[in-house]
Structure formats: structure tokens, C-alpha cells
Amino acid sequence: MDIKIKKSLRFSLTIAVITFVLAAIFSIISSSILSGVIWFIGLLIVFIIVFIGVLFDTLGIAATAANETPFHAMAAEKVNGAKEAVAITRNADKFASFCNDVIGDISGIVSGNASAIVILQIANLFGNGDGSTLHLVLSVVLTSFVAALTVGGKAIGKTLAIHSSTNIILFAGKIVAILESKFKIRVLPDENKKDPS
Template sequence: MKAKRKINYRWIIRTFIMTFMLAVIFSVVSEALMRNVNVFSAFLMLMIIIFIGIFFDAIGIAVAAANEKPFHSMASAQIKSAKYSIMLIKNASKVSNFCNDVIGDIAGIISGTTIGIIIGAISQYNIPTKFYPYLSVGISGLVAAMTVGGKAIGKEIAISRAKEVVDFTGKIIYVLKLVFSIGTYKKMLQGRRDRNV
């Protein structure tokens, strides 16, 4: 008889809070950035948001599909980014939840907000109001098609090249950690110098 798997309530609560905070932050920032932009800039922002959703969805799928063994060999060969790839695979369920659900849903919410801003921006071109519903439906349909189609392509790449996707993600995490660690070290060093003056 299989032992019952415990429900990780801490992770659920943490995900809830994290999603709420990220959704609020990204919504406020994106709305602030796009309030005074033209239609072209708003469309460009929308494409970036859609791409972010597709990119993270592919990472979530790749982490769940990847095999851990090749990265242990890479870690043995002193490839520093490999340990981050291993960490991603070991926490596949959490990483997939964050990438596919948290980031994916936030990208979808912001896309919807952006569509509303684009429709508002189009109003400056004196288009008759009777066309607004058609514009809204047309743009929403286009965004949905691009998102679903993009994620379908991303899933194919993520499953067929899971190792490469996870390796690439591990390298990004390694570089980001290295950059932020250097930045933190420089601040600490500067603080010590200031105290010694």
C-alpha cells in the first residue's frame, strides 16, 4: 500500500502570496509604462509579454522532462552552471508550477490589461465607436492564437531538447547569481571603506 503524499501547504501559501505580489507589481508597472505610449509601442510591449509567457512555459515543461544524469557528469567536469540545472530538476514540480502557472497566468492577466490600453490608444485615431467591439475581439483572438500557438511550439522544443533548455536556464541563473553576488560584494566593500574613512 502506497504511503499518502503529504500536501505541502507551506508551498501553496507561499505561491499564493508570491503570485498576488507579482501580479500586482507587474500590472502596476506595465500599466504605468503603457499609459502614455503610442499603439506601436503598446503592441511591442504586448509581444514581449506573450514571449515571456511562452519562454517560461517552455522552461517549466523542459525541467519536468529532463534527465538529471547528464548534469551530474557536467558538474563533475567542473561546469559551474550544472548545479543550478540539477537544482531545477530536483525541484521540478515547484519550478513547473512557478513557470507554467504563476508566470503564465500573470502574463495572461497583463496581456488582457494591455489589450484594453491598446484599444484606448486606438481611439485617438477617430475610429467610429461601433468598430471598437470588433477591434477588441479581433485583438483578443490574435493574442490568444499567438499565445497558444507559441506555447505549442515551445512545448515541442522543451520536450525534444529538454537537456539544452535546462542547461541554458541553468547558465542564466548562474550568470545572474554571479552578477548580483559581485554587486553585493562591491556594496559591502564600499561600506567598509566608508566606515574606515
């Protein structure tokens, strides 16, 4: 089997496992948080989850749209985050896959689950449980609103990502630099390390 195909399959399997673990963690956390708060706070949490999905979708698109060249010039001038921005653009496919497919899709699933909890809380507040007319109306209205917010937000994010990819990826590079230097969390592959393939 070709080495590139093997690497691609290994990466796909790794991403699938990471997605499974993160989806489980986020679902448990969101469900436990939402069960202990009033519906208004729950709705705010749903919007935060949607925003996270839109933000990561924007980062993923920006990584694929960004040109590596400006970051080399910035890195030569010792601009903070430029070296990490180079690494992001060199690994744009993996970075975009993580941002769009892992975090973006998990956010969509978790926001749907969170919306269902909020809908039930609002319906119970009015003494109408699961299956009532109010529950059905709330379900349709809120899920449609969350879907519209997600799709509309991602559309705006894509426009920003394409037209401001350099600024967005430099910002992402600065965040990665903080994570790697201050918190010792390795986010990107080591550019100095030789690829065995």
C-alpha cells in the first residue's frame, strides 16, 4: 500500500477516535451543565456552542485559503505566532479537518442535544411535557433558529476566512504559540522533525 494512503488512513482513524472521545465529553458536560441551570442560561449556552462551531469552521477555511509566503516574512522579523502560522498553512488539510470536521461537527451535534434539553425545560415551565403542542412548536422554532444561526454564521465566517485568511491564521498562530510555550501543549507537528516517509 502506498505510504501516503497509509498516512491518510492512520490520520482518518486518529481523527475518528478523537471525535468519538470529544463528542462524548462535550455531550456529558453540556447535558450536566444544562440540567442544573434555568432555560435562559441554557439558551445562552446553546448560542455559545454554536459560536464555537462557527469560529472553528472559520479557522479551518482560513487555513486552506491562507498563503504561506507572508508568514515567512513575518517569521524572519520575529513576529509572534508567525512560525506557528507557517506550520498551520503547511498542515492546512489536517488543521481544517480538525477544526471543521471534529470541532465544527461536534458543536452542531451538541448544540442540537442542548437545544432539546432547553426546549423540554421551557415546556415543563408552562406545565406542558414532552409531546405537547407547546413542546412541538418550541422544538420547531428553536431548532430552526439554531440551524439558521449556524448556517448563517458559517457563511459569514467563510467570507471572512477567504478575505482575511492571513490575519486569522496569524491570530491562530499566536494562540498556538501561547499554548505551546506557556502551557507546554503540543498542538502542531514539529517542523524541525524529519518525516520518516
